Amino acid sequence: MKQKGLWGTLLFFGCITLSMATLAWSDGWGWGEHEEQEGKGFLRQTAGVAPVMNKAYENECAACHFAYPAGFLPERSWIKIMGTLDDHFGENAELDAQTITEIETYLRGHAADQIPNRFSRSIVRSIGSQDVPLRITDTPYFRRKHREMPSRMIKGNPKVRSFSNCLSCHTGASRGSFDEHSVNIPGYGRWDD
Amino acid sequence: MKNFIMIIMLFLSQTAIANENSVQTLLDQYHSEGATRFDANKGKTMWHEQHFQEKLGKQVSCATCHTRNIRKTGEHVRTGKLIEAMAASVNPERFQDTKKIEKWFKRNCKWTWGRECSPQEKGDFLTFFQSQ
Numbered sequence: 632m633k634q635k636g637l638w639g640t641l642l643f644f645g646c647i648t649l650s651m652a653t654l655a656w657s658d659g660w661g662w663g664e665h666e667e668q669e670g671k672g673f674l675r676q677t678a679g680v681a682p683v684m685n686k687a688y689e690n691e692c693a694a695c696h697f698a699y700p701a702g703f704l705p706e707r708s709w710i711k712i713m714g715t716l717d718d719h720f721g722e723n724a725e726l727d728a729q730t731i732t733e734i735e736t737y738l739r740g741h742a743a744d745q746i747p748n749r750f751s752r753s754i755v756r757s758i759g760s761q762d763v764p765l766r767i768t769d770t771p772y773f774r775r776k777h778r779e780m781p782s783r784m785i786k787g788n789p790k791v792r793s794f795s796n797c798l799s800c801h802t803g804a805s806r807g808s809f810d811e812h813s814v815n816i817p818g819y820g821r822w823d824d
Numbered sequence: 825m826k827n828f829i830m831i832i833m834l835f836l837s838q839t840a841i842a843n844e845n846s847v848q849t850l851l852d853q854y855h856s857e858g859a860t861r862f863d864a865n866k867g868k869t870m871w872h873e874q875h876f877q878e879k880l881g882k883q884v885s886c887a888t889c890h891t892r893n894i895r896k897t898g899e900h901v902r903t904g905k906l907i908e909a910m911a912a913s914v915n916p917e918r919f920q921d922t923k924k925i926e927k928w929f930k931r932n933c934k935w936t937w938g939r940e941c942s943p944q945e946k947g948d949f950l951t952f953f954q955s956q
Contacts, residue, residue, distance in 0.1 A: 695903075718879075722902075722903075722931075723930075723931040723932070723935040724931065725927075725934070726927070727927075792904060
């Protein structure tokens with residue numbers, strides 16, 4: 632009888648241990664997978680977004696402005712932007728049909744709601760499901776992240792002028808790094824919270 | 825066909841020759857589209873022609889962003905983006921690619937004049953840029 636009780640206790644604790652281990656293991660696996668994805672996402676060293684890797688996008692779009700990462704706007708935004716290039720924020724930025732298709736395919740495939748990236752997920756979460764923001768600076772996530780910035784450092788700063796000029800302050804922006812530690816505001820220096 | 829492309833590529837590697845080629849190709853094309861003799865002075869006059877830009881709400885000309893002196897660096901009236909000189913003697917790199925030239929004619933004619941430029945006008949402009 633005594634012997635039976637001992638085996639029963641062992642079996643009981645054995646079951647508990649095993650189930651705990653399974654839980655821990657599955658949880659660990661989940662995190663591991665998550666980190667691995669972000670690590671593979673070109674950004675092992677900094678929290679960032681995939682840098683631009685499309686020649687047509689670089690040639691055509693970055694000829695006039697910073698090549699904004701595709702992962703900063705959802706797919707529906709890129710579709711609208713690429714469909715209205717004849718009035719591109721007040722400028723005419725028309726392209727031939729072939730180039731439009733190439734750039735649009737790239738942007739849509741790397742859009743915020745299409746890639747597993749921390750920034751992209753935050754941006755997507757911050758905008759309404761029906762909203763189609765055309766400017767990254769219009770997304771609530773962007774606004775929240777920049778709300779402490781005094782106007783004199785941006786609009787009033789001749790070397791910055793607008794939030795649209797990412798590279799003026801985010802020194803690693805071309806590499807896809809928007810880490811706060813790499814911020815350097817012209818005329819003001821590093822920005823520490 | 826391959827040889828033909830190779831020869832074209834060789835030409836493209838030499839800026840001066842490439843420019844002459846690209847510009848001449850376009851001028852020939854404009855002629856075939858009905859343009860007559862091209863005139864640098866006409867191009868210059870059109871450069872300063874004022875048109876009302878609706879989105880901006882004011883009169884603009886090519887010179888608004890590209891400066892009155894096309895040998896100088898311009899600045900976009902709204903964004904402040906620096907625009908390199910238009911004169912072929914200062915900035916020959918501008919005239920290497922026919923597709924690029926056509927792309928910017930289309931965009932900037934529509935933005936500035938509210939319509940596309942005719943082959944005659946484009947030819948006059950190109951002749952003006954080449955003369956400076």
